[in-house]
Amino acid sequence: xxxxxxxxxxxxxxxxxxxxxxxxxxxxxxxxxxxxxxxxxxxxxxxxxxxxxxxxxxxxxxxxxxxxxxxxxxxxxxxxxxxxxxxxxxxxxxxxxxxxxxxxxxxxxxx
Amino acid sequence: xxxxxxxxxxxxxxxxxxxxxxxxxxxxxxxxxxxxxxxxxxxxxxxxxxxxxxxxxxxxxxxxxxxxxxxxxxxxxxxxxxxxxxxxxxxxxxxxxxxxxxxxxxxxxxxx
Numbered sequence: 001x002x003x004x005x006x007x008x009x010x011x012x013x014x015x016x017x018x019x020x021x022x023x024x025x026x027x028x029x030x031x032x033x034x035x036x037x038x039x040x041x042x043x044x045x046x047x048x049x050x051x052x053x054x055x056x057x058x059x060x061x062x063x064x065x066x067x068x069x070x071x072x073x074x075x076x077x078x079x080x081x082x083x084x085x086x087x088x089x090x091x092x093x094x095x096x097x098x099x100x101x102x103x104x105x106x107x108x109x110x111x
Numbered sequence: 112x113x114x115x116x117x118x119x120x121x122x123x124x125x126x127x128x129x130x131x132x133x134x135x136x137x138x139x140x141x142x143x144x145x146x147x148x149x150x151x152x153x154x155x156x157x158x159x160x161x162x163x164x165x166x167x168x169x170x171x172x173x174x175x176x177x178x179x180x181x182x183x184x185x186x187x188x189x190x191x192x193x194x195x196x197x198x199x200x201x202x203x204x205x206x207x208x209x210x211x212x213x214x215x216x217x218x219x220x221x222x223x
Contacts, residue, residue: 004153031209043117043201043216051209089154097142097167097208101154 002027006090006102013080014110021075021105023090028071034099035064035075036089044089048075080109114138117202117215124192125223132187132218134202141207143185145177148199148217160185161207192222 003026013019023033032051036044048057048064050073056065063076077084087106091099115136124130136143145157159167160179174196176188185202202215 032211034211036214041199041217041219043115044203044212044214046211046213049211091154091212093209095208097144097159097161097205098156098169099144099146099154099203099212103151103153 002092002094002100004090004092004100004102006088006105008105009103010106010108012108012110015080015082017080017109018076018078019080019107021077021088021090021107023073023075023102025071025073025092025100027094028068029094030068031093031095033064033066033073033090033092035062035073036091038087038089038104040087047088077107080107082109082111085109115202115204115213115215117200117218119218120216121219121221123221123223124189126192126194128192129188129190131189132200132202132220134185134187134215136183136185136202136204136213138204138213139206140204140213141182142205143179143182144203144205144212145185145187146201146203146214148201150198154201157187189220192220194222196220197222 007022035047050066061078087104089104091101142161158177178186199217201217203212
């Protein structure tokens with residue numbers, strides 16, 4: 001059974017800092033890995049999708065990397081802003097349809 | 112809007128009520144999903160439909176009954192729920208396996 005772990009569970013940083021969120025998974029036979037953002041009480045917004053054959057994806061100030069063999073992914077956020085405050089979720093797909101989620105990292109960026 | 116629309120946004124129901132959650136996607140995707148998000152727990156997959164056929168039922172109690180009349184619409188019928196069923200219910204869609212998901216905004220359900 002795929003287990004997804006996200007570290008840290010919570011993070012507080014001052015505005016302007018660069019930061020890294022970590023995700024690890026136990027079964028490396030994944031189809032893809034997806035990072036999501038969730039604001040309190042809201043649905044999930046997709047940030048980046050990395051296929052198993054890819055090493056990284058970038059969108060604006062976000063960069064996600066994937067090391068499938070070691071079962072790890074990182075989400076790098078450059079020049080953090082208060083509007084980046086949210087919970088960030090990592091999820092992987094193995095065979096079949098299901099997304100396996102971690103519990104998320106709750107990020108607070110203070111002005 | 113993300114292309115996946117869920118209604119209602121909030122729902123309060125008694126344990127003897129019957130209600131339904133609705134999800135609609137305008138993305139031309141072939142697969143639709145129901146997920147449950149409870150406090151302090153990872154999102155849990157409940158049901159998967161592919162081309163209107165149920166392909167996964169993740170040991171969900173029978174008081175939750177899904178319906179997928181076509182590839183654009185998905186319902187979750189609720190009856191005789193328990194207070195522990197209170198959660199955020201999220202609908203998602205994807206083009207198929209191995210592709211990214213798009214989520215709706217969710218329905219916040221409270222069972223009293």
